[in-house]
Amino acid sequence: MKIIAHRGFSGIAPENTMAAFERAIAIKADGIECDVHLSKDGKIVICHDTTLMRTTNGSGSIQDYTWDELQAFDAGSWFSPEFSKERIPSLERLLKLVRKTDLLLNIELKTETIFYPQIEEKVVALLKKFDLVDHSLISSFNFQSLSKVKVLLPELATAALIKYPQEVINFWEQMSALKVNAIHPCYLGLTTDIMDKAEKRGFQINTWTPDQPEEISHLLKLQTHGIITNFPEKAQQILRQEKGVNSETSRD
Numbered sequence: 001m002k003i004i005a006h007r008g009f010s011g012i013a014p015e016n017t018m019a020a021f022e023r024a025i026a027i028k029a030d031g032i033e034c035d036v037h038l039s040k041d042g043k044i045v046i047c048h049d050t051t052l053m054r055t056t057n058g059s060g061s062i063q064d065y066t067w068d069e070l071q072a073f074d075a076g077s078w079f080s081p082e083f084s085k086e087r088i089p090s091l092e093r094l095l096k097l098v099r100k101t102d103l104l105l106n107i108e109l110k111t112e113t114i115f116y117p118q119i120e121e122k123v124v125a126l127l128k129k130f131d132l133v134d135h136s137l138i139s140s141f142n143f144q145s146l147s148k149v150k151v152l153l154p155e156l157a158t159a160a161l162i163k164y165p166q167e168v169i170n171f172w173e174q175m176s177a178l179k180v181n182a183i184h185p186c187y188l189g190l191t192t193d194i195m196d197k198a199e200k201r202g203f204q205i206n207t208w209t210p211d212q213p214e215e216i217s218h219l220l221k222l223q224t225h226g227i228i229t230n231f232p233e234k235a236q237q238i239l240r241q242e243k244g245v246n247s248e249t250s251r252d
């Protein structure tokens with residue numbers, strides 16, 4: 001099972017900052033998940049929300065600021081004073097960091113509520129530039145964005161974000177039509193039935209965002225392919241413990 005750091009190691013550092021990404025790499029997480037938007041001047045920036053209020057000292061929408069203007073905002077003090085120098089990072093900066101590793105990069109396109117012109121083309125171009133196509137996965141709640149990515153670069157892996165698959169009509173048919181490689185459901189809606197159906201159709205399941213030990217242990221039993229968690233180090237420990245128990249059991 002892959003342990004993917006949700007917005008970086010966001011349990012101990014401000015989400016979607018270089019500090020969180022560096023800490024995820026330091027503990028050797030299997031992957032990093034991040035969220036991307038476009039600035040007013042077309043720079044790909046990493047932030048979860050469409051607005052700045054929750055995770056910076058700024059206000060308003062990301063799309064209303066240029067890249068240089070965005071760099072004036074403090075993106076870390078809300079979490080802890082020690083991160084006061086953190087700024088909203090660009091995707092390019094993260095790619096420069098990630099290309100030194102072999103981890104998976106899960107880039108979520110935040111296009112479900114705002115139209116960002118050519119964001120798909122820009123992300124694909126950057127992944128090609130840094131030779132990270134084979135180490136990347138593009139996810140989104142916006143299925144049109146996923147379809148566009150597949151047209152631009154069929155070999156680039158994609159994943160459909162969906163809270164509860166069982167509540168969507170013709171869900172599996174939709175997934176097949178999208179040609180996605182993976183499905184990313186909320187862990188609360190993940191069942192053995194969904195896992196079985198995904199397995200039969202060749203889809204991987206990476207689920208978000210289990211943080212409690214009992215949640216992670218449950219997902220291990222379901223044999224989900226990956227978990228996207230704010231506490232990747234905790235998940236690694238639980239995974240090692242489970243492997244140890246299974247190893248002892250097999251020798252008995």
